[in-house]
Amino acid sequence: MTGKLKRLLLKNLYFSIQNRVGPEVIRRIMDKFQVGLIGKVTIKDPAAPEHFKDEFFSMLKGQLEESLVITPDGISFSLGDRDKLGYDGNVKTPLQTMVFILEGVLGEYAFISPDFYKTYKSGKNIKFGRWSGGFLISKEAFFKEGWDKRISWNEARWGFSNTGPINIFDIDQSFIAEIIDTTIKSTIEEFAASLRAEHGKT
């Protein structure tokens, strides 16, 4: 392969991955996000994935831009970096709650909203502090503390209770090979055309 063709191929592949492969991977991840995470809990719940959707999308786009590199082995990029998702419990990021859901939540929980809490506690003026958005309690505590006398378990049950791991990053990647093939073919055609043009000139 001539150096010129190699440079042209790398340039075109980089462009294809940046503008076609990457965005399509992100679109497919977001589709899985939509199906697996959206609408499962009330929007009043501060842990509802609806609240993290935009931030998650921006994070994926940012990661694509940051991680897309040309190496001696080819072109690579990575999405869903563990640190950025907030896997490290010592570093607080808004996406941590989503990680909790993606990895699976063991056990049954009820979501208690601040409004419901106030009603249940006869309108007392309560300072919620870090629980300002509501909180989860275990099923055991729900019945033990008598919440079931005010609201049924089925109504209060948190939608992600006892849900296994949800792998939104496991997408069908067969489309990538198609885009790469098309890019290589069009690059060869482009290169051949440029050669013809050069020969035509001389």
Add this chain to the structure above:
Amino acid sequence: MEFIRKVNLSLHYNLKYNILSNYIESESSNLEFDEQLGMYKPTYDYTPNAGGRGRGVYPFDTIGSGIFSTCCEGSYIKVYHSTGEISSSNYNINYKVPGVTLVSGTDIPAMFEYKWNYVSVIDEWPYVNVPELPFILLDWKKFNSEGFQLGGGKKHICNLDVLIFGSSKPELDDLTYIVHEGLYNKCLTVFDFSGGDVFDWSGEFNDFFNCDHNSEIPKVEFNNVSVNYLNLPVDFNNDLNAYRSKVSLEIFAYKEA
């Protein structure tokens, strides 16, 4: 029984009886007759107890010499009446409940000595009946086959997460290390289970159980074994999710044409 199920079962017993053999505890319990089950059940005074999901009584005589140290029911379990030992021909052991069923004789079982799995091992996400901590679950992610030679040869590839739920940080650290060491750079003998699982449907030892290896694919290999701690943002120290880690791996095997 097909390939995936055989690998699943072989790995399940490898974890429970081999890799976690240091977590097989010796115990003695008083027995009490359960009219509904028609057997004598232990009265536990410890938590977790041997009867929990994914636990049970250890069935073989020796521990820690391979997945199945022997292929027949052990004779180490002792059952006593009020003044002495009951002959083993007079009772059957139910390894899952667990319990003792009297089949002959008139001596009333009052106490038994046994060994049991402190760490529960289960092969699916516990949507119902969550085991007591600590427990380990096998979460199979993917199975795929691809060609590896001219002709009809296949390479089977499975992706698996082994999720570890501890009851404290030190326990989680130990279990994570032991499971990782038990899988890293190791391969797994795949048993055929041609006579069925170790235990029959009722929980008693299956007399047809044998240790034959799967003739088509006698072993699988482990690759890309890695550990991640899941430091989830949990505020309750007694929460089931408080101490978790995940050992991820790829399992592969070649099947000749």
